[in-house]
Amino acid sequence: MLSIIGLLVILTIVVLLIRQKINPIVALVIVPFIGALIAGFGFEQITEFFNDGISSVLSVVIMFIFAILFFGVMQDAGLFNPLIGRMVKLSRGNVILVAIATVIIGAVAHLDGSGASTFLITIPPLLPLYRKLNMSPYLLVMLIGLSASIMNMVPWGGPLGRTAAVTGADPSELWQPLIPLQVVLIILLILVAALLGYLEKMRLKRGGQLVDALSASELEMGDDQDEDKQSLRRPKLLWLNLLLTLLVVGFLMWGALPAGMVFMLALSIALPLNYRSTELQMERIKEHAPNALMMAAIILAAGSFLGILSNTGMLDALAEDIVYILPAFMVPYLHYILGFFGAPFELILNTDAYYFALLPLVEEIVTGYGVDSIKAAYTMMIGNIIGTFISPFSPALWLAVGLAGIEMGRYIKYAFFWVWGFSLLALAAAFLMGII
Incomplete structure (x- = not known):
């Protein structure tokens, strides 16, 4: 019963998000709450589930409230204009080259293994370039997400850490065979990005939106035509702002301080550095606060959702039942089957449910048929990790999604089959390389 209710709750939310029938906050709060009541849990228990879920995302909420404010101030000050201008110069306004560059930038940015910091570092500077070229912001998020997913195989990334915990293997030892695979996948993703860039170019050409040539000066003229925005630029502080941003990135990768505190400190330095007037500082905060608070509300709602589904046991029950309802002839190949559907599983199971509920069961079952436990774990991880984002x-x-100004439901619809297809490509590459 728990697994049925859990499946209905998850499918309802995914369908509502994909069809854009309801605000994400409403869907993430109301649907699991009703599901918990139907499952027989009382208000006191649901309160505990809620508190547990909220506490699990609170640090993330704090981080990106201040991160959005910080990068907003950096945008106001004009920090990213020279970077975007250089990218335009290198790509010569070529849509295909911009798509390829996005993959490379995403891979470098994700060396710290944190998806949140990767998106914070890459989307703010790249989004204006995509807009100038009339390219889809959905393509931007998908390419960065795919690139980050490949780099997420590092030992300090969540999926490999969870796999190590389940198998009892050392994370560094698990990673070593995956390094060549990461290199191959980045090369394959560059080729896929070239294809997607070509398709995007054809789309723009058909719609009469293709920008034939774009210079750095043309890029800088865009928003700077607005006198109010022009007055906020601080070109003389470019190097100080760049140094501050690099320090932020360095501390995020180092992990010596909580990410939320890093951005709190960075914002506290950036505001008086660029805008001496207290009134102007408050105006900058008010300008970017709506985006920060809206995303904070969504993440808190997602925390409530995860807290309820995890603590009611719905996710664990669902994971177990998925394994046991399969026909017997499929059981020896269960790891391949679940690896094949690893990306779609991201729509119905959270990461912890996949690795801590599903993976141990599958590993225990297939090892009884002579399958190596590490190879079984690799198969499930590689198939799933590409679908992380x-x-x-x-x-x-x-x-x-918030940084790019796009809708979650439309993004899932846009990216799903490309991401699933690339996950199958990753499994094929791992098979040919003897990893699985």
Whole structure:
């Protein structure tokens, strides 16, 4: 019964998000609450589930409230204009080259293994370039998400850490065979980005939106035509702002301080550095606060949703039942089957449910048929990890959606089959390389 209710709750939310029938906050709060009541849980228990879920995302909420404010101030000050201008110069306004560059930038930015910081570092500077070229922001988020998913195989990334916990293997030892795979997948993704860039170019050409040539000066003229925005630029502080941003990135990768505190400190330095007037500082905060607060509300709602589904046992029950309802002849190949559907599973199971509920069961079953436990774990992880950033359960993806100004439901619809297809390509590459 728990698994049925859990499945109905998850499918209802995913369908509502994809069809854009309801605000994400409403869907993430109301649907699981009703599901918990139907499952027989009382208000006191639901309160505990809620508190647990909220506490699990609170640090993320704090981080990106101040992160959005900080990067907003950096945008106001004009920090990203030279970077965007250089990218335009290198790409010569070529849509295909911009798509390829997005993959490379995403891979470098995700070296710290944090999806949230990756999107925070990459989307603000790249989004204006995409807008100038009339390219889809959905393509931007998908390419960064795919690139980050490949890099997420590092030992300090969540999926490999969870896999190590389940198998009892050392994370560094698990990672070593995956390094060549990561290199191959980045090369494959560059080729896929070139294809997607070509398709995007054809779309723009058909719609009469293709920009034939774009210079750095043309890019800088755009929003700077607005006198109010022009007055906020601080070109003389460019190097200080760049140094501050690099320090923020460095501290995020180092992990010596909580990410939320890093951005709190950075914002506290950036405001008086660029805008001496207290009144102007408050205006900058008020300008960017709506985006920050809206995304904070969505993440808190997602925390409530995850808290209820996890603590009621719905996710665990669903994971177990998925395994046991399969026909017997499929059981020896269960890891391949679940790896094949790893990306779609991101729409119905959160990461913890997949790795801590599903993976141990599958590993235990297939090892009885002579399958190596590590190879079984690799199969499930590689198939699933590519789909990390199409999951509505990913707080980092909600952040990316907010930064890019797009809709979650439309993004899932746009990216799903491309991401699933690339996950199958990753499994094929791992098979040919003897990893699985």
